[in-house]
Amino acid sequence: MMKLSPDTSRRGFLTLVAAAALLAGCKPSGGSGSGGDTAGGAASTIVVGEFASLTGTEATFGKSSHEGTLLAIEELNKAGGVLGKQFNLITEDNRSTAGESVTIVKKFISRDHVVAVLGEVASGRSMEAAPVCQTAGIPMISPSSTNPKVTEIGDYIFRVCFIDPFQGKLLADFAAKTLKAKKVALLSDVSSAYSDGLGRFFREGFTAGGGEIISEQKYTSKDKDFKAQLTAIKAASPDAIFVPGYYTEAGLIVAQARQLGIMVPIFGGDGWEAPELIQIAGADALANTYYSTHYSPESSDARVQTFVKAFQARFGGETPDAMAALGYDSAMVLADAMKRAGTTDGAKVRDALAATKDYPCVTGKTTLDSARNASKAAVIITVKDGKFKYLETIQP
């Protein structure tokens, strides 16, 4: 790169200027990096960028989501692709760390010339990448970021999962009706946009329904010791404890709560869903725990069963979790929008995405509303004898 002759670099610069001029016609282009054949449709494949947390603390989610997306792309390509072209999925790992996603998405846009971006599970990291896609006019679909702020960033940002206000309210109803709890303690992760938001929406829903948040404690992601917070919670003797965090910490929290003799129900959101939860907390400690999520592989829906079988055949018998299902859905919704738009042009795909209505996703019928959020059903899962069990479905 350093040894570019003056001549080549000038040519490169000219191409960039030309591309920028082309783009300037339809959209304000994002900085120096954007350009190439994104809008032209000259490429022989449809290049889609996916950023995911394939390693690090949320690796389980990232890997599941990525496998779902990969399966969808492979199925689409086998069926002949879209608009007569094959998909080319480029995946980059952000190692579950802050700051990486921006770099990755900038690279997607400026070097790989992607026409759309898929990602991420964690709301915080989706929010990092979204402004880059928005300025470049590249549609971005988050498979499973549930914090409302993600799609508020701009009209090019979509998601195929429900959002935290819905999930928080649903969990508040669940605590009041199914668990019959009146006093709930809240233990949330201050360093995570997801956890903080879900905790807030739960509190609003629960107190509006006449419940009381009796103790409110905080922790920071990567903490290992929660005994101090749990001891304070124990002293307040709540009917249930709400832990809107991710599985790494939630597993330790459940285990330590049981060690301190706190036997009340503990429940959380979709951040709990990972087999590691059971390994970390232990099957015994997880008795009487619940979480809400996007789908259950136990569902009798034919679409779900076809997906589960295809996934198991592709990935060595592994049962797909909600993240895998949403990863799959995000790619399918994108392909559907491109089909309806008849082009891969950013602005037209965006309009088609916004018009998505009752698309039959694996995670239920999905309509993208005016705020570009999916409106769909949720399920409650409980843990019994070290296995995840379907409890009930809640419609929006």
Add this chain to the structure above:
Amino acid sequence: MTELLQQLINGLSLGAIYALIALGYTMVYGVLRFINFAHSDVFMIGSYVGFYLAPKLGAGSVPGGLAVLFAAMAACALLGVIIEKLAYRPLRNRSTLTVLITAIGVSLLLQNGGQKLFGPNPRAFPKLFPETQLHFGELTVSSNQLIVLAVSVFLLVMLWWIVHRTRIGTAMRALSFNATAASLVGINNDAVISFTFALGSALAGAGGILYAMNYPSIDPLMGTLPGLKAFVAAVLGGIGNLPGAALGGLLIGLVETFISGTRASTFRDAIAFAILILILLFRPAGLLGKMRVEKV
């Protein structure tokens, strides 16, 4: 009242682990006058040794658990000696700063090598000892907490005995007073330094096992934060001073736990470090450290 006692127990079992790690920092500082930043990663390696050996040594019973603990300590002792021999010994007569930077390099090597070797994702640590909960009225003590306290106290007493009642311990103290004079009276400095690293690293290995037992999710970067806290504990107690490191560890553990249990829980680390700054303002040599005039 019960809550206070419960927090005291929580804080003591966390502080005991910090104390074990802090002792390693302080011992190396005592003989070589530099901070071994790779120490916190030896702690991490200790957990991983436990992770891989637990199924082979029959963890889940008392003898099995102890076997894993000793195996991890032995492996870490060996690792400590190797690190000293390969990385620090060639720099013995260079400035302390050179060694310090090398220590940071070794730390990065272990962290990133660990990510390559063990995989970067958090793993669930297996159960080493049979677990029960003991109830005293409202108070709950887990058997793991008791094991942490018992093992820590035992190791501290052993360490005190080695340093004060054995020939090698006497040699260590002599070396720490004056290295040149020690070699003049026939002490093999290299052997004593190797032994110091073995001892300190074995304690870090024990700390790694005890930490992972209580917080059973381990990853290659897990050493950083406890290592930093233990370093602070060593400075707080007076670096180079063994009882000081133990006291500092317990103090940091207690302060952290008590703050975590209040509304200010998010300021936990900030308050813990603010206390450190305050103590060092009034007692620059640490709680039990002696002021020493730097020779020019």
